[in-house]
Amino acid sequence: MTDFTYAVDADGVATLTWDVPGRSMNVMSQAGFAELDGLIDRALADGAVKGVILTSGKKDFAGGMDLNTIAKMKEDGGDNPAKSVFEGVMAIHGILRKIERAGMDPKSLKGGKPIVAALPGTALGIGFELPLACHRIIAADNPRAKIGLPEIMVGIFPGAGGTTRLVRKLGAMMAAPFLLEGKLSDPKGAKASGLIDEVVALDMLLARAKEWVLGAKEADLVKPWDARGYKMPGGTPYSPAGFMTFVGANAMVLGKTFGAYPAAKALLAAVYEGAMVPFDVALRIEARQFTSVLLNPSSTAMIRSLFINKEALEKGANRPAVADQKVKKVGVIGAGMMGAGIAYVSATAGIEVVLIDAAQEAADRGKSYSADLLDKGISRKKVTAAQKDETLARITATTDYAALAGCDLIVEAVFEDMRVKADVTAKVDAATGPNTIFASNTSTLPITELARASAHPDQFIGIHFFSPVDKMMLVEIIRGKATGDVAVAKALDYVRQIRKTPIVVNDARFFYANRCIIPYINEGIRMVAEGVEPALIENAAKLVGMPLGPLQLVDETSIDLGVKIARATKLAMGDDYPDGAVDAVLFAMADQGRLGKKSNAGFYAYDAGGKRTGLWDGLKTAYPVANAQPELIDVQHRLLMAQVLEAVRALEDGVLTDIREGDVGAILGWGFAPWSGGPFSWLDILGAGRAVEICDALTETHGARFTTPALLRDMAAKGETFYARFAAQKAA
Numbered sequence: 052m053t054d055f056t057y058a059v060d061a062d063g064v065a066t067l068t069w070d071v072p073g074r075s076m077n078v079m080s081q082a083g084f085a086e087l088d089g090l091i092d093r094a095l096a097d098g099a100v101k102g103v104i105l106t107s108g109k110k111d112f113a114g115g116m117d118l119n120t121i122a123k124m125k126e127d128g129g130d131n132p133a134k135s136v137f138e139g140v141m142a143i144h145g146i147l148r149k150i151e152r153a154g155m156d157p158k159s160l161k162g163g164k165p166i167v168a169a170l171p172g173t174a175l176g177i178g179f180e181l182p183l184a185c186h187r188i189i190a191a192d193n194p195r196a197k198i199g200l201p202e203i204m205v206g207i208f209p210g211a212g213g214t215t216r217l218v219r220k221l222g223a224m225m226a227a228p229f230l231l232e233g234k235l236s237d238p239k240g241a242k243a244s245g246l247i248d249e250v251v252a253l254d255m256l257l258a259r260a261k262e263w264v265l266g267a268k269e270a271d272l273v274k275p276w277d278a279r280g281y282k283m284p285g286g287t288p289y290s291p292a293g294f295m296t297f298v299g300a301n302a303m304v305l306g307k308t309f310g311a312y313p314a315a316k317a318l319l320a321a322v323y324e325g326a327m328v329p330f331d332v333a334l335r336i337e338a339r340q341f342t343s344v345l346l347n348p349s350s351t352a353m354i355r356s357l358f359i360n361k362e363a364l365e366k367g368a369n370r371p372a373v374a375d376q377k378v379k380k381v382g383v384i385g386a387g388m389m390g391a392g393i394a395y396v397s398a399t400a401g402i403e404v405v406l407i408d409a410a411q412e413a414a415d416r417g418k419s420y421s422a423d424l425l426d427k428g429i430s431r432k433k434v435t436a437a438q439k440d441e442t443l444a445r446i447t448a449t450t451d452y453a454a455l456a457g458c459d460l461i462v463e464a465v466f467e468d469m470r471v472k473a474d475v476t477a478k479v480d481a482a483t484g485p486n487t488i489f490a491s492n493t494s495t496l497p498i499t500e501l502a503r504a505s506a507h508p509d510q511f512i513g514i515h516f517f518s519p520v521d522k523m524m525l526v527e528i529i530r531g532k533a534t535g536d537v538a539v540a541k542a543l544d545y546v547r548q549i550r551k552t553p554i555v556v557n558d559a560r561f562f563y564a565n566r567c568i569i570p571y572i573n574e575g576i577r578m579v580a581e582g583v584e585p586a587l588i589e590n591a592a593k594l595v596g597m598p599l600g601p602l603q604l605v606d607e608t609s610i611d612l613g614v615k616i617a618r619a620t621k622l623a624m625g626d627d628y629p630d631g632a633v634d635a636v637l638f639a640m641a642d643q644g645r646l647g648k649k650s651n652a653g654f655y656a657y658d659a660g661g662k663r664t665g666l667w668d669g670l671k672t673a674y675p676v677a678n679a680q681p682e683l684i685d686v687q688h689r690l691l692m693a694q695v696l697e698a699v700r701a702l703e704d705g706v707l708t709d710i711r712e713g714d715v716g717a718i719l720g721w722g723f724a725p726w727s728g729g730p731f732s733w734l735d736i737l738g739a740g741r742a743v744e745i746c747d748a749l750t751e752t753h754g755a756r757f758t759t760p761a762l763l764r765d766m767a768a769k770g771e772t773f774y775a776r777f778a779a780q781k782a783a
């Protein structure tokens with residue numbers, strides 16, 4: 052079994068076809084590299100070969116590196132993994148550099164053989180770094196193909212020369228969105244930004260590649276950075292123009308990441324230091340920075356949660372083994388903010404939608420939300436007019452429950468009121484067949500209780516979307532006590548159809564995501580009441596990687612919603628209710644009409660256009676800032692532990708049954724410090740022993756809400772991590 056095939060035609064053009072057996076997408080492994088290396092040697096050594104086409108036997112070129120390869124490099128290093136990783140990366144540089152030099156004399160730059168990358172489709176990560184080392188990149192005109200370097204999205208950066216080559220090719224400024232944000236382009240976009248050289252029709256791809264090889268001149272094979280007199284586009288750091296770029300980029304990245312992401316810092320360092328030295332030295336610098344990132348536990352955790360486990364959940368890791376439950380026709384009841392969004396994501400996934408509201412006007416308004424989003428898509432050239440018409444034609448907006456006949460799934464998103472929901476459940480039961488699955492999008496009402504209104508409680512389930520539905524990638528699926536496996540499979544298959552990421556949790560107050568995020572907001576508000584400087588609270592959160600500080604978050608989600616939730620929770624918990632100090636602040640804000648962003652007044656002040664202008668001055672009048680302020684790290688521990696302990700308790704309670712769902716759900720659901728890989732990954736990085744120390748200290752100073760969970764204490768005693776314990780449990 053080989054990853055590459057090799058053939059030389061009558062004109063002396065060798066075609067190296069990448070086609071990893073048994074996979075739909077090529078990925079690069081250590082064995083693949085070794086094979087490629089050997090075949091490049093063979094082509095360069097064979098006097099009959101004039102040049103090489105590197106292409107793929109699949110519809111795409113390649114999806115990236117096999118992530119196990121990186122893990123293996125670390126393992127192979129024993130007690131010196133850094134050495135092993137660095138050497139492994141340098142070996143990859145060696146192969147790509149050989150392709151780039153293609154046998155030419157390094158002084159005269161003569162005598163090389165042309166090597167062209169011919170990309171039939173998607174080329175990501177190493178799948179684009181490899182072409183970058185070739186002398187020309189030609190892509191098929193395939194608008195679905197994605198080209199780019201998405202490494203930063205999973206906590207690493209392009210480490211097979213992609214960073215160094217792209218910066219030298221485009222200049223630091225133009226390369227920034229591709230390296231720092233992982234921006235991907237279709238082939239035409241990639242050509243326009245200078246990532247690739249040519250776009251041709253798919254059936255012309257290999258012919259054009261061959262034509263280029265046979266026509267290539269010696270100068271066509273010399274990369275600008277290998278040619279004499281090379282100047283980096285936009286300038287190097289100590290040129291007047293480059294200076295502005297590098298200072299600006301540094302500030303921009305730190306402004307966005309608050310320094311919480313090791314990969315972003317290392318990438319910047321590789322670019323900055325690399326720009327000041329010759330190309331081959333820059334590759335060494337890139338390799339060192341890349342090694343430091345790979346050895347940082349953050350990259351392991353991010354790859355695990357954002358790549359491996361996210362994908363496993365999307366593919367149904369926790370799906371009950373029942374027949375395919377693909378949804379053909381969905382009924383959405385309630386065409387408000389959530390229902391309209393649910394109708395849109397369903398229709399764009401090709402599912403027939405019946406969108407019902409109490410009044411025709413409301414149903415129509417819900418449908419017009421889809422029209423507006425599609426129009427936006429058209430103006431951004433992501434959607435065609437024909438696609439818009441097709442999508443809208445799938446949505447029937449009506450008040451008539453009879454239209455629900457034939458729906459295999461119902462998603463209810465009416466008012467958050469037990470009686471209204473029960474009434475809707477009964478009406479739906481009367482209008483649909485015995486096999487229809489009924490899902491509620493409630494955020495706070497127990498699924499088990501809502502199911503009592505159903506004639507088939509085993510077919511009743513929670514499908515909890517986050518707002519805005521079209522943007523938020525997580526969907527929480529809630530199993531009530533009576534919910535059956537078919538309903539769970541239906542919900543999972545539906546979430547897969549609309550291309551979102553599911554987690555499956557058991558029924559309990561606030562399910563999983565809201566259960567963890569509410570204590571975070573509350574801890575922030577509690578600190579305000581204690582006299583902690585509000586800016587310290589907000590910045591502490593951002594410096595530890597939270598996308599929004601707790602005060603900004605409650606402003607965005609609205610303070611009156613917080614009041615509503617607090618009242619309902621207090622009613623349900625009675626004397627056990629712990630958040631009196633928080634409510635005093637929250638209720639006072641609401642009483643003054645400071646409802647958050649929507650009222651242009653909250654913990655923050657806003658200008659007339661709704662833009663935040665800073666923390667509200669009145670806050671310090673009402674809650675004077677104390678003379679003694681806590682250390683930054685203490686504020687961060689409070690803010691993180693408030694969320695994380697709730698996640699651990701959710702696991703102890705059996706609400707979560709899989710820590711992968713806890714980690715993936717936290718990052719996608721409420722943006723929990725992505726650099727950490729999620730709450731359980733963070734605790735693993737910290738170590739259970741240290742986590743217990745922090746909790747014990749917080750409990751002593753701040754009270755029982757930080758009580759160390761028994762599970763964590765047990766793990767600390769045994770020296771366990773969540774991921775090791777979970778893997779052992781699964782294996783058993």
Ligand code: NAD
Nearest residue numbers: 385386387388389390408409464465466467492493494518
């Ligand atoms: P909304 O007020 O915007 O929309 C509710 C819609 O339901 C309205 O259009 C209303 O006319 C319609 N409706 C009410 N009673 C009806 C009935 N008997 N029959 C048909 N239609 C009826 O509310 P929303 O924000 O879209 O929330 C809807 C549900 O989603 C609630 O259960 C809420 O808890 C949940 N939810 C909301 C969010 C959020 O961020 N807003 C997030 C997750 C879940």
